[in-house]
Structure formats: C-alpha cells, structure tokens
Amino acid sequence: MITIVTFISFSELTPRLIEQTVRFAKVLDAQVILAHLLPPEPFVMDMAGVVPMTSQEQRQRLIDADGKRLSELADRLNREGLTTQAEQLVNADIETAMESCARWKVDLIIVGSHHHNALYNTFIGSFRDKLLKAAHCPVLVVPEIDVQ
Amino acid sequence: MNTIVTLVDYSDVTPKLIEQTERYAKALGSQVILVHVVSKDPMALVKEPASQIPSEEQRRELIAADFKHLSSLADLLTAVGINVQVRQLVDADIGKALAESEHWNAELIIVGSHHHGVLYNWFVGSVTSDVIKAANCPVLVVPATPAK
Numbered sequence: 001m002i003t004i005v006t007f008i009s010f011s012e013l014t015p016r017l018i019e020q021t022v023r024f025a026k027v028l029d030a031q032v033i034l035a036h037l038l039p040p041e042p043f044v045m046d047m048a049g050v051v052p053m054t055s056q057e058q059r060q061r062l063i064d065a066d067g068k069r070l071s072e073l074a075d076r077l078n079r080e081g082l083t084t085q086a087e088q089l090v091n092a093d094i095e096t097a098m099e100s101c102a103r104w105k106v107d108l109i110i111v112g113s114h115h116h117n118a119l120y121n122t123f124i125g126s127f128r129d130k131l132l133k134a135a136h137c138p139v140l141v142v143p144e145i146d147v148q
Numbered sequence: 149m150n151t152i153v154t155l156v157d158y159s160d161v162t163p164k165l166i167e168q169t170e171r172y173a174k175a176l177g178s179q180v181i182l183v184h185v186v187s188k189d190p191m192a193l194v195k196e197p198a199s200q201i202p203s204e205e206q207r208r209e210l211i212a213a214d215f216k217h218l219s220s221l222a223d224l225l226t227a228v229g230i231n232v233q234v235r236q237l238v239d240a241d242i243g244k245a246l247a248e249s250e251h252w253n254a255e256l257i258i259v260g261s262h263h264h265g266v267l268y269n270w271f272v273g274s275v276t277s278d279v280i281k282a283a284n285c286p287v288l289v290v291p292a293t294p295a296k
Contacts, residue, residue: 020286027175113280113287132261132276132289138168141280141287 002030005101006110007037007131010069013112013144018073020142021110022080031083033104036070037127038063040091063090094130101137110140149231150178153249154258155185155279156221161260161292166224168290169258179231181252184218186211188239211238242278250284258288 006021008014025032041059054062070086077084087104089097101109111128132139154169156162173180186192190201193210202210215236222232237244249257261276280287 024175028171128280129277132291135289135291138291139289141283141289143280143283143286 002028002107003033003104004028004030004108004110005033005035005104005106007035007097007112007127008070008073009112009127010036010066011112013142014073016144017110017112017142018077020140022077022082024108024110024140025077025082028108030107031085032074032077033085033087033106034070034074034077035087035089035097035100036066037089037092037097038066039093063088094127094134097131098134098136101135106137108138108140109135110142113141113143150176151181151252151254152176152178152256152258153181153183153245153252153254155183155245155260155275156218157184157260157275158217159260159262159292161262161290162221164290164292165258165260166221168288170225170228170230172256172258172288173225173230174228176255178255179233180222180225181233181235181248181254182218182222182225183235183237183245183248184214185240185242185245186214186236186238187241211236242275243282246279246282254285256286256288257283258290261289261291 004021004025006017008017021032021034024030041054067086067088070088074084074086087100089100092100109131111131113128128141132141152169152173154165156165169180169182172178190207193207193214194202215234218234218236222234225232235248237248257279259276259279262274276289280289
C-alpha cells in the first residue's frame with residue numbers, strides 16, 4: 001500500500017494541507033501518516049552552563065498537548081475513511097525525520113509552503129527547503145494561497 | 149477537465165518525471181501539458197562543448213530536434229491512454245512556464261529537483277524554488293536521486 005506522510009505545522013496552512021492530503025490519499029488509495037516535528041527544546045547559556053528554557057514538566061505538557069492536537073487531526077481523517085496514524089517526532093531534526101520516512105517506506109511527502117510571511121519563511125520555509133534537499137521520494141509542496 | 153503541467157528539462161530526472169506524471173494523471177483523471185522552456189541563451193540547446201554560437205539556421209534545427217524530443221516524451225504518455233499536449237516555449241523563462249500553467253488552470257505542477265551546490269544555486273538559482281515560490285497550485289517535486 002502507498003504511504004503518504006504529511007508534515008503538519010499547526011499553522012493557518014494546516015486546513016489546506018489536510019485537504020490536499022485527503023484528496024491525494026483518496027485518489028492514490030494511500031494510507032496517511034500525520035507527522036509533527038518538535039525540535040529539541042531551546043536553551044540559554046549562562047554562568048551555570050546550558051540551562052533549558054522550559055522545565056521538564058513544562059516540556060512534557062507541551063509534548064502532550066501537541067500530541068493531542070495531532071491525534072485529533074488523525075481521528076478526523078480516519079472518520080473520512082482514510083487509514084491514518086499520528087506520529088509525533090520529538091526532539092527530531094530533518095535527518096531523523098527522513099530516517100523515519102525511510103522506515104515507514106514513504107511514497108509521497110506533503111509539506112506546506114508559506115509565501116508571504118517572512119517570519120514563517122524563516123522557520124517553516126527553511127524546513128521545506130531542507131526537506132526538498134533530503135527527500136528521496138517525491139514531495140508535494142502546497143502553497144498558502146490557491147487562486148482556484 | 150483537470151490539468152497537470154509537467155516541466156521537463158531532459159535531465160537524468162526526466163524518466164522519473166514522466167513516470168510520476170503518468171501516475172498522477174491516471175489517479176486524478178487529468179490531461180497533461182508537457183512544457184519545455186528553451187531559454188534565450190543561444191547556447192541553450194547545445195549539448196556538446198562548443199566554441200561557436202550556433203547560427204540562426206542551426207538554432208532552428210536544434211529547436212526542431214528539441215520539439216521532436218518533447219513529442220517523443222508525450223508519445224510515452226499517449227501510449228498509456230493519457231491525453232497529452234506539448235508546449236515548447238522558445239526564448240522564454242520560468243515565468244512564461246508558470247503563465248502557461250495558470251492559463252490551463254493547472255491543479256498540479258510537476259518539476260524535477262537537482263541537488264546543485266550552493267554556488268550554483270547562488271548564481272544560477274533553482275528552477276524548483278522559483279516554481280514553488282510563484283505557483284498557486286500544489287507543486288510535486290521529483291528528486292533526481294533514486295528512492296532508497
């Protein structure tokens with residue numbers, strides 16, 4: 001069976017990503033993995049050395065809340081009749097994300113592309129570019145604006 | 149009717165581009181427009197290292213040969229029952245190709261991705277990233293590297 005991985009960023013683009021994922025999963029008769037990448041937590045350097053900016057407890061709360069949102073999205077797709085699972089990639093970077101894709105034997109990766117917001121381009125745009133460089137399978141890039 | 153626009157460049161990624169175009173055209177029930185951009189650069193179609201700029205007549209021959217090549221790619225898709233048209237855009241650039249896809253109200257653009265070095269991207273730029281930035285519909289990026 002064909003496997004599609006969609007990288008969700010929980011942005012204003014997410015509904016469009018979901019819409020395209022449903023569309024392609026249906027026509028390709030594919031199963032879906034909704035993945036969300038949680039990068040390693042930020043830290044500050046001070047006199048005491050490396051100090052995480054969040055406590056372990058806060059971090060865990062963040063991971064749990066994020067996991068819940070992802071599962072809810074996956075449930076929605078399952079209700080639409082698509083075989084969908086949620087995969088939270090905690091402390092992952094582009095390399096480990098690609099390793100996961102290889103493990104899942106992914107045929108298609110779907111990712112969003114933000115056109116207009118400079119801040120988003122810096123963070124999510126660069127993820128897209130890194131992904132395009134690293135991916136060994138076709139990548140569907142979904143733009144923020146669709147004139148159709 | 150739904151339309152897929154595939155931008156071909158006759159590189160090593162072309163067979164994979166055609167393969168993916170076939171797959172998505174069948175899945176989406178789309179017609180296909182195969183687009184090849186012949187840039188204004190007089191050396192654009194010259195394959196062997198040459199010291200001389202081709203004469204006008206030679207360029208006409210090169211363009212004719214290029215069109216034949218494009219048509220032969222289209223024949224591969226026609227043979228599997230896909231409705232294909234070819235568009236050779238002479239003295240054009242990627243902007244013209246995108247205008248073509250807008251003209252056809254394309255629901256999907258398919259492009260190849262080459263992993264150029266930083267220097268190449270800096271000076272020449274990447275067609276892939278230009279397409280992604282300007283496109284209003286989803287863009288399927290097909291990597292040159294074989295799937296692992």
